[in-house]
Amino acid sequence: MNTPLRVLIIEDSEDDALLVARALRAGGYDPILHRIENASRMEEALQHPWDVIISDYTMPSFSTPQALRLLQRKGVDIPFIMVSGTVGEDRAVQVMKAGAHDYIMKEQLSRLVPAVRRELREAKLRRERVRAQKQLQKLSRAIEQTAECVFITNPDGIIEYVNPAFERLTGFTSEEAMRNSPRILRSGQHSASFYRDMWRTLKDGGVFRGMVINRRKNGALFYEEKVITPIKDSNGVITHFVSTGQNISDRMEAETIRKRLTATLEATTDFVAIADLQGHLLYANAARRSVLGLAPEDKVGICTLSDGHTEWASAKLMSKAIPTAMQEDTWSGELALIDRDGLEIPVSEVIIAHRGPDGEVQFFSAIARNISERKRLEEELAYRASHDALTCLPNRSLLLDRMQQALAYARRYNHRVGVLFVDLDRFKRINDTLGHHAGDTILRTVAERICQGVRRSDTVSRHGGDEFVVIAAQVFDSNDLASIVSKIRKTVSEPIKVKNRQVVLTCSIGIALYPFDGEDTDTLLKNADTAMYQAKENGRNDFQYYTKEMNAQSHEMLNLEEELRRAVKAGEFVLHYQPQVDLQTGALSRLEALIRWQHPERGMLAPGTFIPVLEETGLIEPVGEWVVREAVRQCAVWKEMELPPVTVAVNLSVRQFANLNIAEAIERIVTEAGIPPACLELEITESVLMADAFDGAEALRALSQRGLRVAVDDFGTGYCALHYLRRLPVNTLKVDHSFVSDLEGDPTTAAIVSAIITLGHDLGCKVVAEGVETLAQCNHLHRLGCDLAQGYLYYRPCPPEEIEPLLQGGNHGHYKVQ
Numbered sequence: 001m002n003t004p005l006r007v008l009i010i011e012d013s014e015d016d017a018l019l020v021a022r023a024l025r026a027g028g029y030d031p032i033l034h035r036i037e038n039a040s041r042m043e044e045a046l047q048h049p050w051d052v053i054i055s056d057y058t059m060p061s062f063s064t065p066q067a068l069r070l071l072q073r074k075g076v077d078i079p080f081i082m083v084s085g086t087v088g089e090d091r092a093v094q095v096m097k098a099g100a101h102d103y104i105m106k107e108q109l110s111r112l113v114p115a116v117r118r119e120l121r122e123a124k125l126r127r128e129r130v131r132a133q134k135q136l137q138k139l140s141r142a143i144e145q146t147a148e149c150v151f152i153t154n155p156d157g158i159i160e161y162v163n164p165a166f167e168r169l170t171g172f173t174s175e176e177a178m179r180n181s182p183r184i185l186r187s188g189q190h191s192a193s194f195y196r197d198m199w200r201t202l203k204d205g206g207v208f209r210g211m212v213i214n215r216r217k218n219g220a221l222f223y224e225e226k227v228i229t230p231i232k233d234s235n236g237v238i239t240h241f242v243s244t245g246q247n248i249s250d251r252m253e254a255e256t257i258r259k260r261l262t263a264t265l266e267a268t269t270d271f272v273a274i275a276d277l278q279g280h281l282l283y284a285n286a287a288r289r290s291v292l293g294l295a296p297e298d299k300v301g302i303c304t305l306s307d308g309h310t311e312w313a314s315a316k317l318m319s320k321a322i323p324t325a326m327q328e329d330t331w332s333g334e335l336a337l338i339d340r341d342g343l344e345i346p347v348s349e350v351i352i353a354h355r356g357p358d359g360e361v362q363f364f365s366a367i368a369r370n371i372s373e374r375k376r377l378e379e380e381l382a383y384r385a386s387h388d389a390l391t392c393l394p395n396r397s398l399l400l401d402r403m404q405q406a407l408a409y410a411r412r413y414n415h416r417v418g419v420l421f422v423d424l425d426r427f428k429r430i431n432d433t434l435g436h437h438a439g440d441t442i443l444r445t446v447a448e449r450i451c452q453g454v455r456r457s458d459t460v461s462r463h464g465g466d467e468f469v470v471i472a473a474q475v476f477d478s479n480d481l482a483s484i485v486s487k488i489r490k491t492v493s494e495p496i497k498v499k500n501r502q503v504v505l506t507c508s509i510g511i512a513l514y515p516f517d518g519e520d521t522d523t524l525l526k527n528a529d530t531a532m533y534q535a536k537e538n539g540r541n542d543f544q545y546y547t548k549e550m551n552a553q554s555h556e557m558l559n560l561e562e563e564l565r566r567a568v569k570a571g572e573f574v575l576h577y578q579p580q581v582d583l584q585t586g587a588l589s590r591l592e593a594l595i596r597w598q599h600p601e602r603g604m605l606a607p608g609t610f611i612p613v614l615e616e617t618g619l620i621e622p623v624g625e626w627v628v629r630e631a632v633r634q635c636a637v638w639k640e641m642e643l644p645p646v647t648v649a650v651n652l653s654v655r656q657f658a659n660l661n662i663a664e665a666i667e668r669i670v671t672e673a674g675i676p677p678a679c680l681e682l683e684i685t686e687s688v689l690m691a692d693a694f695d696g697a698e699a700l701r702a703l704s705q706r707g708l709r710v711a712v713d714d715f716g717t718g719y720c721a722l723h724y725l726r727r728l729p730v731n732t733l734k735v736d737h738s739f740v741s742d743l744e745g746d747p748t749t750a751a752i753v754s755a756i757i758t759l760g761h762d763l764g765c766k767v768v769a770e771g772v773e774t775l776a777q778c779n780h781l782h783r784l785g786c787d788l789a790q791g792y793l794y795y796r797p798c799p800p801e802e803i804e805p806l807l808q809g810g811n812h813g814h815y816k817v818q
């Protein structure tokens with residue numbers, strides 16, 4: 001069977017065309033012949049595919065050179081054979097140069113078929129070459145333009161080609177890389193064996209695939225996912241290696257960040273979870289898994305976002321947190337988780353709705369922080385803000401709150417509310433004597449005792465210092481209050497053991513009753529306070545119901561403070577002097593300076609009315625110093641008047657004595673006045689001596705070393721340990737007037753006074769009895785061996801001008817012992 005052959009024949013002679021066809025057929029072809037004889041027909045014909053073009057050289061309206069030009073213009077590569085009569089060598093050469101593939105003379109048609117065969121073969125080769133070239137072009141363009149980093153080495157690993165992506169990624173230009181080894185990229189991040197193994201694989205003809213960390217020309221590292229392929233020739237010999245690498249630095253960095261984030265999330269104590277739109281968990285960190293009781297290998301998808309929360313928190317999460325996050329992107333608030341032991345963990349939780357590019361919520365994340373510690377601190381702060389640190393009793397602010405509640409309740413149910421102001425008597429003295437530490441212990445004990453004495457519905461609060469307030473809710477009359485008061489007084493006065501001593505306390509209580517003594521907290525507290533002051537005025541260890549008259553008195557107290565400030569500035573104080581007489585001879589032995597306030601309207605005021613206020617306000621310090629100066633000045637005047645020298649005793653308050661430089665200050669005053677120090681005796685109460693807050697012994701020694709005399713006032717009322725007294729430089733002991741007044745009626749008191757006198761003498765002191773009012777007392781004291789007496793029996797305190805005649809010796813010996 002003949003091979004079909006599409007032949008375009010350019011020929012004006014039909015016969016010649018048939019001859020060609022015959023020759024082709026004879027040569028084994030089955031030609032489909034299409035004859036044309038001008039350019040336009042040729043152009044039409046070229047729209048169809050042709051295996052070969054056979055052309056006569058010249059025709060009336062066409063020629064081979066024209067046909068060839070047309071083909072060239074069209075860019076068509078079809079085997080072109082000129083079959084013609086003799087055209088001459090020049091023309092033949094010209095036609096071949098113009099693109100004809102062969103030239104056969106009509107007389108030699110037997111050459112046609114071999115020529116056609118050859119040209120068909122050649123054309124096929126040409127087409128394949130063109131296709132291959134195009135392919136090569138495409139490939140090289142692809143390699144040039146690909147984002148992958150490509151380089152090719154010879155079998156020894158010397159770089160022969162790098163693509164632009166290589167240059168961009170590594171920073172090495174093609175020229176720099178050429179004839180170099182890929183070692184220029186080594187980062188030092190892989191071991192030598194890594195490269196050895198890679199090379200072995202490649203040499204063995206294998207393909208290397210793996211992640212390689214390389215280094216840029218500028219030293220920066222980059223990660224490549226690499227494939228290195230050996231290229232082999234037809235004999236299987238490796239001629240090249242092609243390395244293609246994808247820069248995965250960004251991916252590696254992202255992966256590193258992801259790993260770090262995951263490690264952070266796993267390590268944090270916060271509870272983190274991610275959930276899909278249905279609430280099923282997609283991720284839960286270790287803390288959250290632990291709450292859910294999930295092991296690391298367990299699938300978290302079996303749990304939902306609300307799992308692990310308490311019932312109320314779960315309800316809040318579903319009804320509030322998630323809907324809010326859906327609408328507003330985030331919700332934050334307080335919820336609670338429940339751990340595997342059933343313990344509630346208060347958490348501050350944030351729910352975030354994460355949206356996709358379309359704005360639709362894609363998933364939720366939940367971050368919860370354990371706020372147990374914060375809650376505990378908040379509770380502690382709230383407790384501290386409302387309770388007294390020392391006694392743990394409600395403080396003033398909580399008291400007011402409770403009081404308001406009690407009053408509201410009482411208003412509604414027509415009850416009474418009792419407000420008791422409890423103040424410990426002479427607590428300041430105890431504090432000064434035994435020290436603040438012991439004072440604190442006592443306050444705590446008293447607090448506990450008062451609480452035991454009231455009902456649980458009542459409130460006991462510490463109002464500051466040694467003051468307590470009791471709110472007795474739901475009382476019906478003052479009898480109810482009376483029983484509370486009596487319980488408090490009884491319990492407070494039981495001995496308290498502190499520092500190996502038994503301390504016995506008393507208290508003064510002021511009582512105000514709602515609604516009679518006030519309808520609001522402020523008035524009731526103020527009135528109970530006023531009543532308490534009245535109880536103190538009554539001699540302490542007492543209780544007092546509020547009365548309208550007290551109001552006026554409390555105003556008076558406030559005025560007093562203001563007036564005293566003014567009096568200090570105006571110099572309204574004077575000193576009176578009370579003589580102490582010798583019990584043997586009745587002669588004036590010495591004087592005690594006692595302060596008086598020459599009030600412009602109220603006349604001469606005794607110290608009992610203002611000394612406590614001076615002490616409370618601190619005014620005692622300037623006033624006390626004035627007293628010393630004035631007494632010393634008076635001594636100097638008497639000296640000037642050449643009166644016999646006399647010792648003047650001056651009272652020092654606790655507050656003054658706390659000043660460690662007091663001895664120095666007094667010495668300066670005495671020296672400046674030019675009187676002997678022994679003319680001044682400083683009276684210190686027994687309680688001052690025992691104060692822990694400062695070194696009493698040290699201060700006394702400082703006074704004594706300067707030649708000043710020291711007297712212990714009110715002896716017997718405090719807790720002075722006798723062995724302690726023994727070590728102190730005391731010159732005088734003053735027996736408190738309470739002992740003197742009980743001397744006659746009470747044999748125990750007489751025994752105590754006798755003991756004090758003996759002790760005083762043992763210590764080398766003079767003993768002075770205070771408040772001697774009767775001759776009987778005078779005689780008794782004399783019998784007991786007391787040295788001196790001071791009291792109305794002899795002299796009342798009087799101004800200095802009345803003292804002067806006494807000093808001259810004109811008026812003594814009135815009451816000699818009988």
Ligand SMILES: Nc1nc2c(ncn2[C@@H]2O[C@@H]3COP(=O)(O)O[C@H]4[C@@H](O)[C@H](n5cnc6c(=O)[nH]c(N)nc65)O[C@@H]4COP(=O)(O)O[C@H]3[C@H]2O)c(=O)[nH]1
Nearest residue numbers: 594595606607608627651652653771772773790791792793
């Ligand atoms: N019932 C009675 N009382 C008598 C009798 N003889 C004297 N008195 C009073 O007893 C008080 C004795 O002074 P004190 O125990 O040191 O007690 C003093 C002293 O503790 C204090 N005081 C007086 N002056 C000063 C002072 O300048 N500085 C300081 N810090 N306190 C002073 O005030 C207290 C009271 O002083 P005064 O009112 O002057 O009262 C004086 C005196 O007038 C008597 O026979 N019967």
